[in-house]
Amino acid sequence: EAGVAQSPRYKIIEKRQSVAFWCNPISGHATLYWYQQILGQGPKLLIQFQNNGVVDDSQLPKDRFSAERLKGVDSTLKIQPAKLEDSAVYLCASRYSRADTQYFGPGTRLTVL
Amino acid sequence: AQSVTQLDSQVPVFEEAPVELRCNYSSSVSVYLFWYVQYPNQGLQLLLKYLSGSTLVKGINGFEAEFNKSQTSFHLRKPSVHISDTAEYFCAVSTSGTYKYIFGTGTRLKVLA
Numbered sequence: 001e002a003g004v005a006q007s008p009r010y011k012i013i014e015k016r017q018s019v020a021f022w023c024n025p026i027s028g029h030a031t032l033y034w035y036q037q038i039l040g041q042g043p044k045l046l047i048q049f050q051n052n053g054v055v056d057d058s059q060l061p062k063d064r065f066s067a068e069r070l071k072g073v074d075s076t077l078k079i080q081p082a083k084l085e086d087s088a089v090y091l092c093a094s095r096y097s098r099a100d101t102q103y104f105g106p107g108t109r110l111t112v113l
Numbered sequence: 114a115q116s117v118t119q120l121d122s123q124v125p126v127f128e129e130a131p132v133e134l135r136c137n138y139s140s141s142v143s144v145y146l147f148w149y150v151q152y153p154n155q156g157l158q159l160l161l162k163y164l165s166g167s168t169l170v171k172g173i174n175g176f177e178a179e180f181n182k183s184q185t186s187f188h189l190r191k192p193s194v195h196i197s198d199t200a201e202y203f204c205a206v207s208t209s210g211t212y213k214y215i216f217g218t219g220t221r222l223k224v225l226a
Contacts, residue, residue: 031212041218041219042203042216042217042218042219043157043203043214043216044216045213045214048213056213091156091157093157095212100145100164100207100212101147101159101162102212102214103159104149104158105156106154106155106156107155107156109154
Protein backbone atom coordinates (compact mmCIF):
# COMPACT_ATOMS: atom_id res chain seq x y z
CA GLU A 1 0.00 0.00 0.00
CA ALA A 2 1.11 3.57 -0.55
CA GLY A 3 2.71 5.32 2.39
CA VAL A 4 2.18 8.77 3.84
CA ALA A 5 2.93 11.42 1.23
CA GLN A 6 4.24 14.89 1.99
CA SER A 7 5.15 17.89 -0.13
CA PRO A 8 7.25 19.80 -0.64
CA ARG A 9 10.29 17.89 0.58
CA TYR A 10 12.35 21.04 1.05
CA LYS A 11 11.47 24.70 1.49
CA ILE A 12 13.60 27.77 2.08
CA ILE A 13 11.93 31.06 3.02
CA GLU A 14 12.78 34.39 4.58
CA LYS A 15 11.58 35.17 8.09
CA ARG A 16 8.13 36.74 8.24
CA GLN A 17 7.08 34.94 5.07
CA SER A 18 4.33 32.34 4.96
CA VAL A 19 4.63 28.67 4.11
CA ALA A 20 2.31 25.69 3.80
CA PHE A 21 2.92 21.96 3.90
CA TRP A 22 0.69 19.23 2.56
CA CYS A 23 0.13 15.69 3.80
CA ASN A 24 -1.80 12.78 2.31
CA PRO A 25 -2.17 9.94 4.84
CA ILE A 26 -2.45 6.24 4.17
CA SER A 27 -5.89 5.41 2.80
CA GLY A 28 -8.33 4.54 5.55
CA HIS A 29 -6.30 6.06 8.36
CA ALA A 30 -8.61 8.19 10.45
CA THR A 31 -5.97 9.72 12.68
CA LEU A 32 -3.41 12.19 11.38
CA TYR A 33 -0.55 13.86 13.23
CA TRP A 34 1.83 16.74 12.53
CA TYR A 35 5.18 16.76 14.29
CA GLN A 36 8.00 19.27 14.42
CA GLN A 37 11.51 17.82 14.58
CA ILE A 38 14.23 20.33 15.35
CA LEU A 39 17.78 19.27 14.53
CA GLY A 40 19.17 17.03 17.27
CA GLN A 41 15.82 16.47 18.93
CA GLY A 42 13.02 13.95 18.78
CA PRO A 43 9.75 14.74 17.03
CA LYS A 44 7.35 16.92 19.00
CA LEU A 45 3.61 16.62 18.41
CA LEU A 46 2.01 19.79 17.09
CA ILE A 47 -1.52 18.65 16.35
CA GLN A 48 -3.59 15.47 16.14
CA PHE A 49 -6.72 15.03 14.03
CA GLN A 50 -9.35 12.33 14.28
CA ASN A 51 -11.09 12.39 10.90
CA ASN A 52 -11.50 16.15 10.36
CA GLY A 53 -11.73 17.11 14.03
CA VAL A 54 -8.87 18.31 16.24
CA VAL A 55 -8.09 15.97 19.15
CA ASP A 56 -5.01 17.66 20.55
CA ASP A 57 -3.40 20.98 19.57
CA SER A 58 -1.99 21.87 22.97
CA GLN A 59 1.56 22.33 21.63
CA LEU A 60 0.66 24.19 18.45
CA PRO A 61 1.80 27.84 18.53
CA LYS A 62 -1.59 29.12 17.49
CA ASP A 63 -0.47 32.70 16.97
CA ARG A 64 1.44 31.62 13.88
CA PHE A 65 0.65 27.98 13.11
CA SER A 66 -2.62 26.66 11.76
CA ALA A 67 -3.69 23.29 10.40
CA GLU A 68 -6.75 21.85 8.79
CA ARG A 69 -7.91 18.49 7.54
CA LEU A 70 -10.70 18.91 5.07
CA LYS A 71 -12.99 15.94 4.45
CA GLY A 72 -10.96 13.86 6.89
CA VAL A 73 -8.26 12.98 4.36
CA ASP A 74 -5.52 15.42 3.28
CA SER A 75 -4.14 17.96 5.67
CA THR A 76 -2.25 21.23 5.42
CA LEU A 77 -0.06 22.90 8.02
CA LYS A 78 0.61 26.61 7.65
CA ILE A 79 3.06 28.97 9.30
CA GLN A 80 2.39 32.69 9.07
CA PRO A 81 4.64 34.54 9.70
CA ALA A 82 7.68 32.27 9.98
CA LYS A 83 10.44 32.83 12.51
CA LEU A 84 14.04 31.62 12.47
CA GLU A 85 13.27 29.09 15.20
CA ASP A 86 10.71 27.41 12.95
CA SER A 87 13.55 25.86 10.96
CA ALA A 88 12.93 22.14 11.37
CA VAL A 89 11.63 19.02 9.68
CA TYR A 90 7.85 18.78 9.71
CA LEU A 91 6.65 15.20 9.81
CA CYS A 92 3.19 13.93 9.08
CA ALA A 93 2.03 10.57 10.42
CA SER A 94 -1.19 8.61 10.23
CA ARG A 95 -2.74 5.75 12.14
CA TYR A 96 -5.60 3.36 11.52
CA SER A 97 -8.26 4.10 14.09
CA ARG A 98 -8.08 0.77 15.90
CA ALA A 99 -4.37 0.25 15.75
CA ASP A 100 -1.47 1.54 17.70
CA THR A 101 1.28 2.18 15.17
CA GLN A 102 1.87 5.53 13.54
CA TYR A 103 3.25 5.57 10.00
CA PHE A 104 5.41 8.51 9.06
CA GLY A 105 5.92 10.40 5.84
CA PRO A 106 9.36 11.53 4.60
CA GLY A 107 8.97 14.99 6.08
CA THR A 108 9.40 18.55 4.83
CA ARG A 109 12.65 20.28 5.73
CA LEU A 110 12.00 23.99 6.33
CA THR A 111 14.83 26.50 6.47
CA VAL A 112 13.96 30.02 7.59
CA LEU A 113 16.61 32.63 6.74
CA ALA B 114 2.75 12.65 32.27
CA GLN B 115 5.01 10.35 30.32
CA SER B 116 8.61 11.02 29.41
CA VAL B 117 11.37 9.17 27.58
CA THR B 118 15.11 9.36 28.17
CA GLN B 119 17.73 8.20 25.72
CA LEU B 120 20.95 8.76 27.60
CA ASP B 121 23.33 8.10 24.72
CA SER B 122 23.27 10.78 22.04
CA GLN B 123 25.86 8.93 19.94
CA VAL B 124 27.02 5.34 19.88
CA PRO B 125 29.98 4.35 17.68
CA VAL B 126 30.47 0.63 17.14
CA PHE B 127 32.52 -1.49 14.78
CA GLU B 128 30.85 -3.57 12.10
CA GLU B 129 29.77 -7.05 13.24
CA ALA B 130 29.97 -6.03 16.90
CA PRO B 131 26.89 -6.13 19.16
CA VAL B 132 25.13 -2.94 20.17
CA GLU B 133 22.63 -1.82 22.80
CA LEU B 134 20.77 1.48 22.64
CA ARG B 135 19.25 2.49 25.94
CA CYS B 136 15.77 3.83 26.57
CA ASN B 137 14.15 4.61 29.90
CA TYR B 138 10.65 5.92 30.38
CA SER B 139 8.48 7.28 33.15
CA SER B 140 4.74 6.84 33.39
CA SER B 141 2.12 6.35 36.05
CA VAL B 142 0.00 4.12 33.81
CA SER B 143 0.55 1.18 31.49
CA VAL B 144 2.45 2.10 28.38
CA TYR B 145 3.09 1.04 24.85
CA LEU B 146 6.71 1.30 23.71
CA PHE B 147 8.20 1.74 20.27
CA TRP B 148 11.54 1.98 18.53
CA TYR B 149 11.80 3.87 15.25
CA VAL B 150 14.77 4.32 12.92
CA GLN B 151 15.39 7.41 10.81
CA TYR B 152 17.81 7.32 7.90
CA PRO B 153 19.16 10.63 6.55
CA ASN B 154 16.52 12.77 4.86
CA GLN B 155 13.82 10.19 5.49
CA GLY B 156 10.87 9.79 7.82
CA LEU B 157 10.66 7.41 10.75
CA GLN B 158 10.32 3.68 10.18
CA LEU B 159 8.99 1.34 12.85
CA LEU B 160 11.54 -1.21 14.06
CA LEU B 161 9.48 -2.89 16.76
CA LYS B 162 6.85 -2.31 19.41
CA TYR B 163 5.77 -3.60 22.78
CA LEU B 164 2.05 -3.61 23.57
CA SER B 165 1.65 -6.50 25.99
CA GLY B 166 2.62 -10.12 26.47
CA SER B 167 6.17 -11.37 26.00
CA THR B 168 8.69 -8.86 27.23
CA LEU B 169 11.18 -9.78 24.50
CA VAL B 170 10.15 -8.22 21.24
CA LYS B 171 11.70 -8.99 17.89
CA GLY B 172 11.65 -6.49 15.07
CA ILE B 173 12.92 -5.94 11.59
CA ASN B 174 16.54 -5.98 10.45
CA GLY B 175 17.60 -8.31 13.29
CA PHE B 176 16.78 -5.89 16.11
CA GLU B 177 15.14 -6.88 19.37
CA ALA B 178 14.19 -5.10 22.57
CA GLU B 179 13.29 -6.15 26.08
CA PHE B 180 10.62 -4.50 28.18
CA ASN B 181 11.65 -4.29 31.84
CA LYS B 182 8.83 -2.92 33.94
CA SER B 183 10.75 -2.80 37.21
CA GLN B 184 13.54 -0.77 35.64
CA THR B 185 11.18 1.14 33.33
CA SER B 186 13.45 0.38 30.42
CA PHE B 187 13.09 -0.74 26.81
CA HIS B 188 16.61 -1.17 25.48
CA LEU B 189 17.23 -1.99 21.83
CA ARG B 190 19.81 -4.61 20.88
CA LYS B 191 21.37 -6.18 17.84
CA PRO B 192 23.94 -8.99 18.06
CA SER B 193 25.89 -7.97 14.95
CA VAL B 194 25.58 -4.59 13.25
CA HIS B 195 26.16 -3.66 9.62
CA ILE B 196 27.31 -0.44 8.02
CA SER B 197 23.74 0.01 6.77
CA ASP B 198 22.47 0.25 10.37
CA THR B 199 24.04 3.70 10.64
CA ALA B 200 21.07 5.95 11.42
CA GLU B 201 19.22 7.81 14.17
CA TYR B 202 17.14 5.67 16.52
CA PHE B 203 14.18 7.00 18.50
CA CYS B 204 12.37 5.45 21.42
CA ALA B 205 8.75 6.48 21.98
CA VAL B 206 6.07 5.85 24.60
CA SER B 207 2.31 6.12 24.40
CA THR B 208 -0.66 5.11 26.49
CA SER B 209 -3.76 3.19 25.55
CA GLY B 210 -6.56 5.43 24.42
CA THR B 211 -4.51 8.51 23.54
CA TYR B 212 -2.04 6.91 21.10
CA LYS B 213 -0.09 10.09 21.61
CA TYR B 214 3.63 9.46 21.23
CA ILE B 215 6.30 11.03 23.39
CA PHE B 216 9.69 10.67 21.73
CA GLY B 217 13.16 10.57 23.20
CA THR B 218 15.89 12.81 21.85
CA GLY B 219 17.35 10.03 19.73
CA THR B 220 20.59 8.05 19.58
CA ARG B 221 22.84 8.33 16.57
CA LEU B 222 24.31 4.91 15.80
CA LYS B 223 27.47 5.05 13.72
CA VAL B 224 28.80 1.74 12.48
CA LEU B 225 32.51 1.80 11.67
CA ALA B 226 34.24 -0.41 9.12
